[in-house]
Amino acid sequence: MEAVAASYVKDTELRLGLPGSEAPEKPAMRGGKRALPEDDEAAFCKSSPEDASGLRSVGAAPVAKAQVVGWPPIRTYRKNNFQARKAETGADASGLFVKVSMDGAPYLRKIDLKLYQGYKELKEALDSMFKSFSQGESSRKEGCNGSEYAITYEDKDGDLMLVGDVPWEMFTSSCKRLRIMKASEARGLESKQ
């Protein structure tokens, strides 16, 4: 529990290191699936003082390895086409596209998990993506829409998990799709093994 909270804090802390680079220590994996401790839900909702704009370079020397949105200028349509094939050949996928659905919204969206350095950015992206669907006040509150919606994901084994549980890299490698559901429904996940 401590280790998970620590890894989340690491995601949101201000660092001088290059974005995308991680300190080598990782929390011990205590089995693949765990119930989500109460603390983490609160931690996940916490609004953070820093924003992501510091990661983008404007005219300065390039930041190695950080993926910039929309660069190179290739349509997602085209990128998607190669993603599956690269996975087959074992070459580096240039994106990690997963489907995102939201209960109540008519259509699915796709996002590229590689664009985000951590849970906070992912959540922000999802916020803005589904902005037009979530009518409630909660969508305008900075950082926290935990009162209405919870973000869950389906992992490699098909299990539904709450997002924010595991270290970020573990999440991106095991997440197959995302689902934004009403918080009331998600509460049931906490009691799962």
Place this chain on the structure above:
Amino acid sequence: MARVEETGGDREENKEEETSWWSPEAVEGGRVGEGPSRGSRGGRGGDGGRPDTPPPPPYSDQVLENVLENVLQFLVCRRDRNAASLVCRSWYRAEAQTRRELSVGNCYAVSPARVVRRFRCARALVLKGRPRFADFNLFPLGWGARFSPWLAAMATAYPWLERVCLKRMTVSDSDLAFLARSFPSFRDLTLICCDGFGTAGLAVIAVLCRNLRILDLIENDVEDEEEEVIDWISRFPETTTSLESLSFECVNCPVNFSALEALVARSPSLRRLRVNQNVSLGQLRRLMARAPHLTHLGTGSFRPGIAEDLNVADLEQAFVSSKSLICLSGFREVAPEHLPAILPVCANLVSLNLSYAVITAEQLKPVILKCNNLRTFWVLDTVGDEGLLAVAKACKNLHELRVFPFEATEDSEGSVSDVGLVAISNGCRKLQSILFFCQRMTNSAVVAMSKNCQDLVVFRLCIMGRHRPDHITREPMDEGFGAIVMNCKKLTRLAVSGLLTDKVFKYIATHGKSIRTLSVAFAGDSDLSLKYVLEGCHSLQKLEIRDSPFGDVGLLSGIHHYYNMRFLWMSSCMLTLSGCKEVAQKMPNLVVEVIGDRPKDLDSDTVEKLYLYRSLEGPRDDVPLFVNIL
């Protein structure tokens, strides 16, 4: 409102104001330099004070107008029509009565109501919404550009509407259903880079549009319905159809093949067929057998299905029989050993799109060496410089080349370089348009191209690693792009990349007098760059900039020119709210949108995304929460 009077000295003044009510594009470079008068929108001469139709002219003039209408209906070109409409009120009216095709470059520049009021007899609409940078996830979802309001206006005004072409608009399934129900003569639907619809909408089109000739769905973001995918192909009527063109490569869901085959079999006029990647090679062969007169073919996966046992000879026979083929695309999952099957048609090919085919130079060569009449060629960089050399040797008539990256990341290896560019420039002297993605480039290669390919109209070079200099001299890429604008006198579209200083923008400003579209990313040192461009590029219509150190000073230097442009996009630059507000205040007919990814973005003084465009309508009424119109 006395303006309605036809006679007298009012005429000159009225003419200016009237043209500003239609499309600012109608007024060629510089004429609206001062901008339409402030009152033209809401006050004197505004639509509110003007009746829908002016009183009929005297009888003799009516006869003249009728004659004029009969003559003007032969004018097809939009610019000619715009010019004709400026001659006098009579010509304006006659032209408005006879214009059949409406072309609106920015759906927010003018309202559907206004369009429908002026042009009474339109049969076709071409409508564009979001600007190009929206394709790269720079516009948040839900920003706008919905087709619905246009549809609503046209349903009553143009019951005989036949053709609609939309680009970067949001079109819902219910829009498509409404379209299908409202226009009995509807024939041609082309959707390019649109979103918002799925197979449900396509099904209604199939069922209800009995006169459908063209259904072209090109690179749309078709909604993924998962459980509710509808078999729209089987919804076409059982009778013979009038289909001439059917393109659905972007509708990435399984296809009911027997329905498709039957559809093709009962569509004797079908000449263009582009299927999605769920059609296997064996299935393709059957389709080709059903439609031997095809001119354009999108081949789907070009890979045998699981149970299919095809040899190249069988496949080749199918191509031998398709004697009319001039355009090939698809090859979504091509098994390279099957590619030579297309050899029989290569000599006739005018256009070949291999940009989804992961093939090497060795696999490309036997095919491309036969394509001597090729004018358009799209390819993946996996063919390398060696592949480009083969293209240069074989395709002497090449007009358009696009080289896409297999690995679209900044730090990928990159398989093509300055070597390939030079080879192309030496071999393809008639080149007019090039889009080239690479990781390594030199100034001398770009200079070579500028000298060898003087017919260049479009030059788009994307060095994917940001701020990369000439990889041999380590200098900025200023000189290369400078040579392009200096030597290619016909250039109208330019996209720059690599390490670039203010100098390149000085070159562009000095020599790029015909440039209409300019794309800038991660370039320049200071506001001077933007100032140069806005002051020097007199023909500039569309300027898209991202991640460059340009601020308010640069922005304000364009105030004299923004009314002549379709739009300006600036993201991740150094703009502030006060600078943008100043522009908004000084230019009342400009809509200045500040777009935020998160609601809190709109409160800060830094402007992350700016999108400004001229408009006759003022702020739009469908503004989402994350957009602030200043």
